[in-house]
């Protein structure tokens with residue numbers, strides 16, 4: 001069943017028509033486990049990479065930090081998910097592991113589940129996602145002229161000292177391409193031999209893009225409008241209690257992996273993001289979601305499959321508490337992007 005976002009409990013532009021001026025479309029990506037190819041938009045799938053172009057590497061030594069080999073992380077995930085998928089009594093609180101699985105998990109949990117060590121050699125970047133413009137309508141306003149594919153890679157280690165990483169998140173690389181230029185695709189893509197955290201390693205997912213409308217985080221609005229929305233919300237809550245929808249969580253900002261739309265600042269106050277080169281206020285391009293969000297947004301397919309289990313949602317990715325976001329310069333796409341987190 002194709003994931004579909006439920007209608008909002010009410011349309012906020014009816015009580016506040018002036019919000020229409022702030023509406024921005026966003027494409028929710030709805031990643032779901034699958035076997036994408038390089039010809040598909042995906043999270044964690046193979047990238048359409050030219051065979052004659054060098055794969056990017058991160059040259060930082062990362063302090064010979066501890067981490068996990070990808071194959072070990074994937075084995076761990078398979079064990080946990082298989083145990084959750086096994087039939088168990090309705091009142092069981094956790095999964096049921098076999099004796100063999102317990103032994104293997106115990107072994108893996110040694111050294112705080114970071115038994116491997118980075119040897120300091122340059123690390124191939126990890127392919128995180130790619131988005132074809134034909135699948136993701138909200139990519140078009142960001143795409144440099146002639147390009148139709150956005151590829152996202154990252155170094156699966158923290159501790160980079162530049163704006164392409166934020167709050168101890170991984171360092172990211174955004175690459176725009178024209179697919180027609182890729183005459184021969186790289187048959188097998190490189191992967192770093194080690195990642196700092198398993199939640200930086202994506203599980204392959206296909207996408208089910210869906211267009212929604214976002215309204216801004218309240219601090220972006222004129223103070224007077226924000227105050228009227230708050231007063232309306234207070235009055236609604238007084239009448240309806242917990243059933244009252246909230247502007248922030250139910251009526252404005254769609255949670256989840258998305259392209260475009262508005263950025264939430266619910267964990268901090270609003271921090272405006274400006275281009276490091278020209279000073280223009282930057283615009284949200286990509287939201288990398290850690291799973292979560294208000295129940296009213298939960299797509300119909302997830303509500304039905306609620307007893308299945310996956311770490312941090314289908315992608316397995318968690319690069320910040322809630323969201324890890326890429327902002328880009330609206331005046332010149334060649335200006336370096338910046339990351340922020342919530």
Ligand SMILES: [Zn+2]
Pocket residue numbers: 058059060062123155156157160171
């Ligand atoms: Zn790195």
Ligand SMILES: [Zn+2]
Pocket residue numbers: 275276277278279280329330331332335
């Ligand atoms: Zn700029």
